[in-house]
Amino acid sequence: MRIEQQVIDQHNQKLDAKHRRAFNYISEDVSDVEALLEKVQKFQIAIPSWALGTGGTRFGRFTGKGEPSSLEQKIEDVGLLHALNKSSGAISLHIPWDIPKDADNIKDLAASYDLVFDAVNSNTFQDQPGQEYSYKFGSLQHVDPNVRKQAVDHNIEVIKHGIALGSKALTVWLADGSSFPGQLNFREAFQNTLESLREIYKHLPEDWKMFVEYKAFEPNFYSTTIADWGQSLLLANKLGDKAYTLVDLGHHLPNANIEQIVSLLLMEGKLAGFHFNDSKYADDDLTAGSIKPYQLFLIFNELVDGMDAAGIDHATGLGWMIDASHNLKDPLVDLLQSVEAIKIAYTQALMVDRNALKAAQQANDVVKAQEILQGVFRTDVRSIVAEARLRSGGALNPVGLFEDISVRTKLIEERGSNSVATGL
Ligand code: RM4
Ligand code: MN
Ligand code: MN
Numbered sequence: 046m047r048i049e050q051q052v053i054d055q056h057n058q059k060l061d062a063k064h065r066r067a068f069n070y071i072s073e074d075v076s077d078v079e080a081l082l083e084k085v086q087k088f089q090i091a092i093p094s095w096a097l098g099t100g101g102t103r104f105g106r107f108t109g110k111g112e113p114s115s116l117e118q119k120i121e122d123v124g125l126l127h128a129l130n131k132s133s134g135a136i137s138l139h140i141p142w143d144i145p146k147d148a149d150n151i152k153d154l155a156a157s158y159d160l161v162f163d164a165v166n167s168n169t170f171q172d173q174p175g176q177e178y179s180y181k182f183g184s185l186q187h188v189d190p191n192v193r194k195q196a197v198d199h200n201i202e203v204i205k206h207g208i209a210l211g212s213k214a215l216t217v218w219l220a221d222g223s224s225f226p227g228q229l230n231f232r233e234a235f236q237n238t239l240e241s242l243r244e245i246y247k248h249l250p251e252d253w254k255m256f257v258e259y260k261a262f263e264p265n266f267y268s269t270t271i272a273d274w275g276q277s278l279l280l281a282n283k284l285g286d287k288a289y290t291l292v293d294l295g296h297h298l299p300n301a302n303i304e305q306i307v308s309l310l311l312m313e314g315k316l317a318g319f320h321f322n323d324s325k326y327a328d329d330d331l332t333a334g335s336i337k338p339y340q341l342f343l344i345f346n347e348l349v350d351g352m353d354a355a356g357i358d359h360a361t362g363l364g365w366m367i368d369a370s371h372n373l374k375d376p377l378v379d380l381l382q383s384v385e386a387i388k389i390a391y392t393q394a395l396m397v398d399r400n401a402l403k404a405a406q407q408a409n410d411v412v413k414a415q416e417i418l419q420g421v422f423r424t425d426v427r428s429i430v431a432e433a434r435l436r437s438g439g440a441l442n443p444v445g446l447f448e449d450i451s452v453r454t455k456l457i458e459e460r461g462s463n464s465v466a467t468g469l
Contacts (some may be wrong), residue, residue, distance in 0.1 A: 085395070111460045155210075164207075185242060235256065
């Protein structure tokens with residue numbers, strides 16, 4: 046299914062008067078609204094190929110209908126999102142869940158939807174049919190060199206798929222760790238992981254990056270071998286210039302100050318980018334901004350400040366990806382909501398008066414600093430994000446249009462009720 050531009054234009058016409066009122070109202074208070082809109086328009090967030098189906102928990106999975114059952118259909122899904130919001134112009138693949146059989150065809154198909162390929166992700170947290178060695182006790186950390194080699198080879202394979210598609214980064218997330226005290230020698234596990242990553246790193250093309258993701262716990266419950274940003278940064282520093290730390294918002298212990306982590310990683314030139322999601326308790330993988338929107342804004346506040354200080358291009362300098370899993374909502378609607386929340390937080394961060402904030406900080410004016418940040422956070426910038434979308438040819442209300450033209454019903458007609466997506 047493709048959404049015709051004419052359908053989007055008609056939808057926009059209906060909402061135009063209301064949108065204009067809101068946009069004109071806010072524009073009066075923004076110093077350079079054209080410059081702001083340009084940045085918001087450029088900002089794209091990659092969609093993970095594994096989040097297009099309904100997710101499950103360890104207790105069960107309530108399958109959705111009309112799920113994409115092939116990589117082609119997943120690209121079609123991301124194409125739908127991008128047509129609606131003009132902000133999801135990239136797809137991130139997880140191998141072997143989504144192996145491109147004919148890379149050139151897949152690339153052409155993606156290009157026909159105006160999509161490019163973001164980071165490729167390896168998977169050594171599950172055993173695959175026919176695999177020689179098991180990852181039950183880890184992969185890159187494993188005590189058995191044969192298991193480590195198998196996991197290294199898999200990552201090299203993933204890089205090859207990425208090269209064929211035009212990706213520029215490999216994301217490594219490991220489930221490696223231990224569930225009981227005494228199970229693992231921490232130093233050996235770390236050293237094995239480092240050596241394995243070094244092998245993989247050797248196979249990175251010149252213009253590629255390696256994103257080293259960390260996660261505090263789960264599926265292992267006592268220790269994770271790359272558990273926090275310190276451990277990831279240690280590895281990234283030892284590996285070299287092409288290695289960076291990837292922050293997944295759901296991978297921290299409760300109440301961690303993620304905005305501070307981000308700020309320091311940026312300062313060190315070691316922030317890879319993001320896996321956006323939201324959570325209340327653990328790695329809940331909920332819609333970005335659905336639980337802690339203020340935190341999302343504070344993170345973007347540090348990102349904008351740090352990127353500007355380092356001269357990093359907002360749109361292309363870091364990897365912006367969603368990593369989510371949807372148990373209740375239609376995955377496509379959920380992704381539209383996530384992208385919207387991310388763009389709202391980004392827009393607000395762009396609107397922070399940096400000079401005033403700096404002056405307040407220098408004067409230890411705590412009240413003023415809070416007023417500045419909360420003043421922006423409480424400003425309704427949805428019409429700015431909508432105007433950026435409109436100028437790029439997207440819909441004023443992507444979720445509304447998705448429902449109005451019954452996208453899911455059409456997908457069910459095309460794909461059937463029982464099609465199941467690979468992924469979590
Ligand atoms: C992990 C982690 C990885 C993702 C897998 C599916 O918790 O967030 O980034 O690839 O889930
Ligand atoms: Mn992740
Ligand atoms: Mn995760």
